Amino acid sequence: MTTSKIIHRQNKLKAKAGGQEDKQGFIEPKKIALAQSAIDENEENYTDEAQIVLQQINGAWKDLKSNKDKSKESELKKIFYNYANNIKDIAETFEDGLMGYFGNSLRDFSEKLDMSKTAHHTIVQAHIDVMFAAHKTGIKDKEHATAEELKRMLNKAIEKHID
């Protein structure tokens, strides 16, 4: 008796795309360039979108801080984590290195976030503050002097309050 199966499926995708079974295909480079342009054209909407996500992060953080029901904490943390992940994601798509750096740091920190520790509250708030500040300056280069200053401020808060 056999318990495992190896299933070879018909290559329907290749047939649908008009490909020949024994030939390696490709997607027209012109179409890939057009597709990349469609992404790049949205850069003008990035600033507004980043502002929306930052407000979502801030709102989710307020909900977490004011929550008194322990059974809801995990769900609220998940929402907060998700927004931190979203800002990292869109920031990196539009080469906003500085916001991506802070988003990544916040997301990683929120994985170990302990709401019973006030130091953790301070660290999260420091992240949110520098992210809003970074957004206001419009600086994307994480090596820029102002960016370095914001990073230094965040690191100082982390070093001061981390266990």
Next chain:
Amino acid sequence: MDIGLKESNNGKQDKGYDLEGFRVLIVEDASFVANLLASCLLEMGVGSVVIAENVAAAKEKILENNAVSSEKNIDMILLDWLMPDGTGGDVLKWMRRHKNDIIRFIPVIVCSAYTSTKLVFESRDAGANEVVVKPISAGKISKRMLHLIDHPRPYIQSANFIGPDRRRKDLAFAGEDKRKEEAEIISE
């Protein structure tokens, strides 16, 4: 059948793939990113795009479009990993164990901003065909789509796993063969 392609000498087609007949489901909770992906796919030539904003909506769209074989069938899924009501893994596991083959074997590209090897293994073990690490770009998406079209892997069905063969290379094994039984090979 004449499909308007000329053969070249290097084993490659002379004409690019026509993706007009493709219907792709994008599962992504961030609407801005979902719209970016949709624009990207449509410019690439994909004929139709469907968007679902969470795990529950994804299952609903899949059931709605792939219950029976039709022109409406979703051919491919771009699946975000972290969503408010679950993970991409929840969608994948549900699909790969579905009794309907039109749902069970939809090719899936997992797109995630989470770059850990843990995620790659998790998505692979849940039955993903390909993984793309965000940030998204047309180059990355097209490369993974092309891989799905040109190099589909057979599906493995065992007691603990249903999904594309997790081995990408066919390497000879020099050790003792401890398998008690041979796998049944099926061509569909």
